[in-house]
Amino acid sequence: MNKNTINVFLVVTIISLACEKVGKIQLGKVALFPMLFAVVIGMILTPDLxxxxxxxxxxxxxxxxxxxxxxxVMLILLMLGIKLGTFVGPNLDKIIQAGPAFLAQEFGHVLAPVVAVPLALKLGLTREAIGAGSSISREASLGVIGEKYxxxxxxxxxxxxxxxxxxxxxxxxFGVLGSLAIYTGIHPLxxxxxxxxGSGSMMTAAASSLAEVVGPQYADQVFAYASTSNMLSGLTGVNILVFxxxxxTEWYYKKLSPKFSKKEVKQNA
Incomplete structure (x- = not known):
């Protein structure tokens, strides 16, 4: 093990211990968890900051x-996947019963461009709006957009x-959103x-926060549903993005861009 690797392990250990020592901080209805503190501290300590x-x-x-x-990170996410798999096994019958719901929620990907494309155009983007607004823009999206354009x-x-x-x-x-989502009245599952x-780190942050606020009654099932949904997002999400x-998003951009262009012309006149 070289010096650089030792540095990484030492810094990660110190940050982890410090964040666990602080523990959960409750700000009204928002719960902030050690994982969030660790991410922020890690960002601050980078060479660029x-x-x-x-x-x-x-x-x-x-x-x-x-x-x-x-x-x-990739190695740790692999171990995380194994741990999440242990939540899926005991809840497999419930997951199978909810099968149609898992497939139906994949069509939620289409909501991303509905919201994001008008916002991107409003902020002055042009065809960048297609790449930025077609999905949540994780690794699979990079591959699809990079291959096509x-x-x-x-x-x-x-x-x-x-x-x-x-x-x-x-x-x-997503960590903050997970702790707030329970107050919408939507069922924990x-x-x-x-x-x-479709993102391992974002899913973990959201599910961990949600599991903490729903309590032990639903905690394991929340992780099981989240990991299964995350896997399906990876498998079917690419096909939904492509087809x-x-x-x-392209059609929506072509419909909206002339309207935003006219608004800009009027404002500049």
């Missing part, structure tokens, strides 16, 4: 450590921008299903 100001810190957490940490295209810039933004703030956002958006969501 605090590392720019403190040279000694950059010597401990530099570009090599960032690369090692990135590779370790090229990652250096406007559409590629859109999906890459949302991917990077999601990587930075997505886990924090439906919310657990909704946690499986339904992306064509709809």
């Amino acid at each position: 605090l590392g720019k100001k403190i040279q000694k810190l950059r010597e401990i957490i530099g570009e090599k450590e960032m690369k090692i940490a990135s590779d370790m 090229g990652i250096s295209s406007l559409e590629g810039s859109g999906v890459l921008g949302v991917y990077l933004a999601g990587t930075i703030v997505g886990t924090i956002y 439906a919310l657990g299903m909704a946690c499986g958006v 339904i969501s992306l064509p709809f």
Whole structure:
């Protein structure tokens, strides 16, 4: 084990212990969990933020450590998948009963462009709106958009921008959302299903927060539904993106872009 790997393990251990020591913080109806604190602290300690100001810190957490940490994330997500699988087994009969609901909720992918494309156009984007608004822009979306348009295209810039933004703030956002969602009155198992958006880290953040607020009665089932839904999002989400969501986004963009262009002309006149 080289020095860079040791640095990563030491920093991760210190951050984890500190965050667990702080524990859950309740702010009104919003519950903030140690995972969120760990993500924020990890972001702050990177070479691009605090590392720019403190040279000694950059010597401990530099570009090599960032690369090692990135590779370790995939290994940790693999172990997380095994753990989540242990929740699925005991609840398999309930998951099978809810099968049609799992498949139906995959069509929720189409809601992303309905909301995101008008907002993107309002913010001044052009064809970037197609890449940014066609899905939640995780790894599968990068592959589809990159293959069809090229990652250096406007559409590629859109999906890459949302991917990077999601990587930075997505886990924090979903962690907070998971603790707030229970107050909508929607059944905990439906919310657990909704946690499986196709991103392992975001799903874990949302499901962990949700499981904490629903209590032991539904906690294991929330994880089981979330992990199953997340797996289906990975399997069927690409097909829905290719055959339904992306064509709809292109059509929707063509319908809306002239209207937004006219508004800009009037404002500039």
